[in-house]
Amino acid sequence: TRLLEGKTALVTGGSRGVGTGIVARLAADGAQVAFTYANSRTRAEDVAAAAVASGGIAHAIHADSMKEEDVTSAVAQTVDRFGSLDIVVNNAAVGTFGPLDELKMDEIDAMLTINVRSAVVTIRESLGHMGSGGRIINIGSINADRTPFPGQSVYALTKGALASLTRGLARDLAARNITVNNIQPGPIDTDANPADGPAAPNMLGVMAVDRFGTTVEVAALVAYLAGPEAAYITGSSLDIDGGFGA
Numbered sequence: 001t002r003l004l005e006g007k008t009a010l011v012t013g014g015s016r017g018v019g020t021g022i023v024a025r026l027a028a029d030g031a032q033v034a035f036t037y038a039n040s041r042t043r044a045e046d047v048a049a050a051a052v053a054s055g056g057i058a059h060a061i062h063a064d065s066m067k068e069e070d071v072t073s074a075v076a077q078t079v080d081r082f083g084s085l086d087i088v089v090n091n092a093a094v095g096t097f098g099p100l101d102e103l104k105m106d107e108i109d110a111m112l113t114i115n116v117r118s119a120v121v122t123i124r125e126s127l128g129h130m131g132s133g134g135r136i137i138n139i140g141s142i143n144a145d146r147t148p149f150p151g152q153s154v155y156a157l158t159k160g161a162l163a164s165l166t167r168g169l170a171r172d173l174a175a176r177n178i179t180v181n182n183i184q185p186g187p188i189d190t191d192a193n194p195a196d197g198p199a200a201p202n203m204l205g206v207m208a209v210d211r212f213g214t215t216v217e218v219a220a221l222v223a224y225l226a227g228p229e230a231a232y233i234t235g236s237s238l239d240i241d242g243g244f245g246a
């Protein structure tokens, strides 16, 4: 069953990693999917082509989440192309790790802007186009609730901000029959956090499940929250973390 047939989705940061998995899954479930990328143009074109080759609809939009006008334009381009907007997934993010007094201000500003501000702008721009049954899904992190390793303070703050934003927006939007939720992954095998990277053994050491998660597993949770069966879930942060937070 293609539960998202006729729905339009916008996914930020779909050119690599978790975002690519989300684009593929939503398109496979029948949604028309627009997604943004900043630097990885070839990867983005491949993601769109793969979805189309599988019988789906996907469209790549160049939009740098550091730039408010790009973020605003991505929402407008999605609606121009597909005529509606039902599902927004705020996935694009960056993480730079280190002690606060060793992080550069432009690294801190990039985390705050891409991870938080652009998510707020994307949602704000989308709301005017979103009707009953709308879905807003943020990709937070289990680091919002558990930050066991040094150097993650600002990254964790950005993910905590998404959890709080989710609770507040859920209250604002329930009367419009729009749900707002926040997915909190633990270690997921991507460019940003490779399962064979130097930090992997430490992460596995604090987890219940002895492996990294996959982008396919996170995308399945996104698809569930985006679908009609999840109408009673709102304001929630859902962990998908192999027990990292347990």
Ligand code: NDP
Residues within 6 Å of the ligand: 012, 013, 014, 015, 016, 017, 018, 019, 036, 037, 038, 039, 040, 041, 063, 064, 065, 066, 090, 091, 092, 093, 094, 114, 139, 140, 141, 142, 184, 185, 186, 187, 188, 189, 190, 191, 192, 193
């Ligand atoms: P990756 O670094 O592998 O991919 C990040 C994606 O975001 C890319 O498609 C990238 O596009 C895009 N992106 C980055 N900066 C910008 C920007 N300025 N404008 C537009 N797009 C941008 O990350 P992951 O897939 O690992 O992470 C995806 C989400 O999951 C993030 O929110 C992350 O915080 C969260 N997460 C990931 C975990 C993990 O272990 N992997 C754990 C917990 C949460 P491009 O290359 O085109 O610039």
